[in-house]
Amino acid sequence: MTAIRPTAVAGMFYPADAGELMRQLEACLAPARARRAADAAPPKALIAPHAGYVYSGPVAASAYALLEPARGRIARVVLMGPSHRVPFRGIAVSGAEAWASPLGTVPVDRETCERLKALPMVGELDKAHAQEHSLEVHVPFLQAVLGAFALVPLVAGEVPREVVAAVLEAAWGGPETLIVISTDLSHYLDYDSCRATDAATVAAIQALDPGPLSGSQACGRIPVGGMLDLARRRHLRIETLDVRNSGDTAGPKDRVVGYGAWALYEPEAADAADPVQALAPKLLSLARASIESGLAAGRPAPADPTLPQPGAVFVTLKRNGQLRGCIGSPTAWRSLGEDVVDNAFKAAFKDPRFPPLRPEEWEGLTLSVSLLTPPxxxxxxxxxxxxxxxxxxxxxxxxxxxxxxxxxxxxxxxxxxxxxxxxxxxxxxxxxxxxxxxxxxxxxxxxxxxxxxx
Missing domain, CATH: 3.30.1490.150 (Hypothetical protein ph0010; domain 2)
Structure with missing residues (x-):
């Protein structure tokens, strides 16, 4: 295990001198800070670029300026970016105890890293971190806006995005934890082609739809894809903060690289429940109708075609607080309209712990439907x-x-x-x-x- 992971791109992507570095960070942050709403809540997650500060720093700053009101409250940053130099399968945890920076060392949250290593396709691979810039360039920005924090550095190789989502979910935490996903957009196109390509990428990210993203659109498409899948599952709200390219910031326009920044916000508790609770009358009605169909005709009610989205539900029957039947789906493998009517029928008539429900038992039973998030x-x-x-x-x-x-x-x-x-x-x-x-x-x-x- 390496005690401290040294900087690899200080003096190239950003200044190696602490004073010069702080001046450049402030030059990037000041305009973004002026645009930030005074009462804005801090985001739960950011997507931000990782090029040299002269090129992508102003775009990254539009995201990082949002964190300044959370200084002293965010204590842990889960930082994930793509591997540019070392090909491998899976997600690489850093084995270091701390990461060096011109602004001072940042401790690594070893406890979280060790927990994540127990997940499928996650392991320790320091060579994936040694020369990788996609994480390192974010560290000084984080130090400037947050002060002290612990880092969970993760490099993504070739890995299914559902694995990325599972890792981020495992490290999600509460308001003390920030998620940062690192990516640039299109590479080395002419200015107009870059703008057109990046516009399609922005539309996909804004829609929380990673399906259309390719490696030519975003070098960090794998970590971005996992983040978007998780954001959709958790009902996060996304905001596009800034989209520019190197032709807009500090380079020529004949061969440019695109950059974008996004903030993702957790819903308020009441807001998060509303979309599901709005389904409650329909789901309960379908479950009841399916049981009544079973009593009358020996078969479940037809699936509801107005609920085509995948869904996983458990249907529970109780009498006087005592269980009388419970059957469900732990994961969504069919439409919600199919799942609720089938599981309601099975809870009443196919639970092996109980005899099939009789008509005289139906009156007085309590019925509940539980809609599950993915495990x-x-x-x-x-x-x-x-x-x-x-x-x-x-x-x-x-x-x-x-x-x-x-x-x-x-x-x-x-x-x-x-x-x-x-x-x-x-x-x-x-x-x-x-x-x-x-x-x-x-x-x-x-x-x-x-x-x-x-």
Whole structure:
């Protein structure tokens, strides 16, 4: 393990002298600061460029100026960029204890790095970091606007964007954590071609749609793609801050590189729930209709074609607070309209723990539909680490090992409010011993919005 990762591009991409560096940073930040709304909330994530400051610094500054009101509150920065020099598959964690900068060393959050290494396709690879500029150029900007913070440096090689999304989800944290994704846009086109190409890229990013992005449009398309997938899942709002190219800032116009900056904001709690809660009457009505169809005709109700989007739901039946049936989908593999009617029918008639529902039982049962977020693999060193990460009342949990698997919805915390008790009962549900744990033990967590019939 390297104690301190030294700078690789200081004196080339940005000044190596601390005083000169601060003057250049201030020259970039001052105009951006003047454009920032006084009451603007800090973003949860940024997408910003990584070229030499003379070229991309003003564009990057439009993002970094937004962080100054959060100085002293943001304590950890998860920084991910593409690999330009070392080809590899996966995501590389830095093994250093700290990163050097002309403005002083920045500590690496080793605990988070070690947790992330437990995820698929994540490992330690210092040679991927040694000469890589896509992360390094962001560090002085972060120091200038945040002061002290800990860094989680991640270089993305060839890796599916769903892996990127899982890593970012695992490191998401709360308001103390900022996510920064590093990318430039098109490379070495003439000025007009660059503007046209970058306009298409901006449209895709603004739509949170990574599908159209290619490597020629954004060198960081892989980390950007994972971020956009996660942003869509978490209902983040995105704002395009600045889009320019080197022909606009400091270079000729015959062969330019494009740059863009975006801020992503978490929704307010009420806003986040509204799109889902608006579905509640329809989902509950469909579930009820499917059960009534089962009682009358022995088959579920038809799927609702007005809900074509993928969705994963659990349907639960209770009598006097006691479970009478619960069946669902842990992941979205079909349309929401199909999933709710099928799982409602199965909860009533196909749950192996109970006999099929009889007509005389239907009256007086309570019905709920839980809409699930995609499960995210958890990284943990041991069972104590896993327990410490669980959020009572928030997390649903899926565990699996040695061919055994079980799931608890977040609502189970109402009956099992203590973490160790929650996990022990889930192990028992999976057919595992209460004290079972192994190197192959896996856990994924998810959230759910529960909708109950009146």
């Amino acid at each position: 995210v693999a958890m990284a943990f060193r041991d069972e104590a680490d896993l327990l410490a990460q669980l959020r009572p009342g928030v997390d649903g949990l899926i565990i699996e090992d040695a061919g055994r698997r079980a799931l608890f919805l977040p609502s189970v915390w109402e009956q099992l409010p203590e973490r160790r008790q929650f996990l022990a009962h889930l192990k028992a549900k999976a057919g595992m011993a209460v004290d079972h744990f192994s190197a192959t033990f896996k856990a994924s967590r998810f959230e759910a919005v529960e909708m109950k019939s009146p």
